[in-house]
Amino acid sequence: MLLLRNYNGVFMSKVGKLHVIYDDPLFFAGYSQLRRFRADWGYAMEHSAFINLVGSVQGRRVLDLGCGAGQLSLYLATAGAAKVISIDASERMLNVARTQRMHPCITYQLTSMSDYDYPSEDFDVVVSSLAFHYVRDYTNLMRNIARCLVPNGLLVFSTEHPIYSARNSTDGWVTGADGSRIGWALDHYAEEGPRDHHWFVDGVRRYHRTVATLVNGPIDAGFTVERVLEPAPSDEWLHDHPGDMDERRRPMFLLVRARRSSHSANTSRP
Ligand SMILES: C[S@@+](CC[C@H](N)C(=O)[O-])C[C@H]1O[C@@H](n2cnc3c(N)ncnc32)[C@H](O)[C@@H]1O
Numbered sequence: 001m002l003l004l005r006n007y008n009g010v011f012m013s014k015v016g017k018l019h020v021i022y023d024d025p026l027f028f029a030g031y032s033q034l035r036r037f038r039a040d041w042g043y044a045m046e047h048s049a050f051i052n053l054v055g056s057v058q059g060r061r062v063l064d065l066g067c068g069a070g071q072l073s074l075y076l077a078t079a080g081a082a083k084v085i086s087i088d089a090s091e092r093m094l095n096v097a098r099t100q101r102m103h104p105c106i107t108y109q110l111t112s113m114s115d116y117d118y119p120s121e122d123f124d125v126v127v128s129s130l131a132f133h134y135v136r137d138y139t140n141l142m143r144n145i146a147r148c149l150v151p152n153g154l155l156v157f158s159t160e161h162p163i164y165s166a167r168n169s170t171d172g173w174v175t176g177a178d179g180s181r182i183g184w185a186l187d188h189y190a191e192e193g194p195r196d197h198h199w200f201v202d203g204v205r206r207y208h209r210t211v212a213t214l215v216n217g218p219i220d221a222g223f224t225v226e227r228v229l230e231p232a233p234s235d236e237w238l239h240d241h242p243g244d245m246d247e248r249r250r251p252m253f254l255l256v257r258a259r260r261s262s263h264s265a266n267t268s269r270p
Pocket of ligand 1: 128
């Protein structure tokens with residue numbers, strides 16, 4: 001099949017269908033075995049920190065960008081959101097969401113974050129869990145999100161931590177002669193842009209950005225950044241998940257809560 005790479009690492013086939021790596025059968029076969037994928041929202045280590053940043057969504061209109069199999073969308077709908085619009089570029093992921101996580105308040109929509117027609121001031125809350133590192137144009141994404149939020153609306157997102165995304169090999173760990181982990185290999189931190197690694201298949205593309213870029217993106221689009229988190233496993237978590245001990249040695253996720261200011265100067269269409 002002829003695949004044409006468009007902006008943002010999403011592919012368009014010659015029959016006009018979106019293709020992301022999550023639609024690749026081999027990739028999906030691997031990804032769909034992850035507990036994170038199979039369980040409902042709350043299973044993964046950073047999920048409780050994410051939900052604490054969001055706070056109450058009672059009666060709120062929510063946009064979930066890169067909703068995947070719908071775990072977060074369903075959690076928010078069950079927590080009382082008035083409506084949840086959940087978009088994702090992967091047909092396979094949305095098929096799972098539509099069969100396993102339907103709710104009267106949720107609308108699942110197949111579109112990429114770059115192509116979505118962001119309505120003006122239509123949402124109280126925008127959330128995104130671990131999807132922004134697949135998007136090439138972060139500046140434009142932030143502008144679009146700012147535009148679709150009401151004044152004082154909330155953006156909460158998680159993304160791969162720059163220390164994790166700037167690893168100098170697929171694995172990142174430097175190992176000794178006996179195979180033990182000596183440390184984490186960070187390289188070319190300041191070089192932002194695509195990083196292709198093996199993850200179930202070769203050439204899985206994510207976009208590395210520095211901490212400054214990730215935090216200044218919302219600020220430049222008219223947000224006030226209220227909180228930045230780098231979740232690490234707690235003692236309680238490690239008691240139940242002893243295999244996660246090394247997750248304390250380097251951060252894997254960065255979480256941001258940002259509030260659109262009431263008078264935003266940069267929310268017009270670019
Ligand atoms: C790691 S999964 C996270 C799924 C879900 N948010 C979660 O936390 O379980 C990343 C998701 O982002 C989606 N995605 C990647 N690039 C995208 C884009 N440009 N537009 C919309 N969705 C995208 C993928 O299809 C995938 O479902």
